[in-house]
Amino acid sequence: MASVREHASRVKDLNSKRSVDSTVLVSFVALSWCCASASNTRSVGFFQARSRAPGVLAQHSRPRLPAWCSLRCTSFPVTSDQSACFRPGRLDLSLYLIADRGFVSRLGSRRSLEELVERALSSECISVVQLRDKISGLRPALAVGKRLRAMCQSARVPFLVNDRLDLALALEADGIHIGQEDMPLAYVQKLAPAGWILGASAGTLSKVEILKQESSIDRPIRLDYIGCGPVFGTQTKADAGSPIGAAGLTRVAESVEPLPVVAVGGIGLSNAKSCIAHGRASGIACISAILGADDPKLAARALHEQIKQGREMRVRGMPCRGDERLL
Structure with a gap:
């Protein structure tokens, strides 16, 4: 988080005299930095990187879920005593x-x-x-x-x-x-x-x-x-x-x-x-x-x-x- 603030502060100083709204610019740069960092991760929630199956998360690309995820997923309540071997809530089973x-x-x-x-x-x-x-x-x-x-x-x-x-x-x-x-x-x-x-x-x-x-x-x-x-x-x-x-x-x-x-x-x-x-x-x-x-x-x-x-x-x-x- 400290590195995000330092990076954003430098950008703000460089653009303080420009006509562009520095607050918006700083927010955009900080968000971009976070997204760039996230693109190198190997997992997103339940959907982890896999080498061959649909929805692959490439090692140096942004995470991409299978096409059906955004349309078919439903959520189920999770209780505190839920067994470790169960992970509900990933897809529609209707x-x-x-x-x-x-x-x-x-x-x-x-x-x-x-x-x-x-x-x-x-x-x-x-x-x-x-x-x-x-x-x-x-x-x-x-x-x-x-x-x-x-x-x-x-x-x-x-x-x-x-x-x-x-x-x-x-x-x-x-x-x-x-x-x-x-x-x-x-x-x-x-x-x-x-x-x-x-x-x-x-x-x-x-x-x-x-x-x-x-x-x-x-x-x-x-x-x-x-x-x-x-x-x-x-x-x-x-x-x-x-x-x-x-x-x-x-x-x-x-x-x-x-x-x-x-x-x-x-x-x-x-x-x-x-x-x-x-x-x-x-x-x-x-x-x-x-x-x-x-x-x-x-x-x-x-x-x-x-x-x-x-x-x-x-x-x-x-x-x-x-x-x-x-x-």
Whole structure:
């Protein structure tokens, strides 16, 4: 701070006899000096320098966040007893689209996964896209992933990859989602670029405890959200397990507050509102409700409207009707 004052004082002396308002000039120079100093830092809040992923902070350039940050970020309250392994508040999770190649393959649609995702993104209601490919080798998955990533960049939507760290790194994705039986989060975080979005699945309180136990004081695991489910019965994931229902969703959401929770598993128009209003979810994740619809664009807009209504109901504390209750 002393160096700023000295620098500003010298400029003020040099310009004291000029017609330019010296006060304005001094303020401008001081601000410029601070900005120049900031441009050499390696981190800005949660977004730290990373060498390859979108939103890179160059070593000798001004910090630049991913394009979606300014449009999609929401904030969540932080409590004093918040676990060190959680870092909420980085992105909008309202309508999370899981682009599942296996589902589209089984669907037998004439349209490709890329066409369906592009149509859904045109709704301007999708907040996150996750590529989930359990059926392809690395090369075919790369080809599809590159096209999806380009679409997401154009739409300013975060692009994540499910499970496959090699694929996520090769695609320079914005982050990765790790399932309950996938690579331990500590290893993922060690290999992942700084600033990556990191999500994990936890459908029960015991799974939440496992995540917390993986985190240590010297190397904390920093999560951005929890995917919780299956809330309802689902046919899109054979190993999803038994539905956890309303009680399970609420218990997990309460146990990880203020970390946002995304409800997943059997979510559609009939229950999306309830997941938000009464299940304490920050968003919903969908596969068949969007990719299996006749028009993914219209389906996404309809789901987004249900999310809005659910949030209004939660704010007002409105009780649910029988047809809106989580089963």
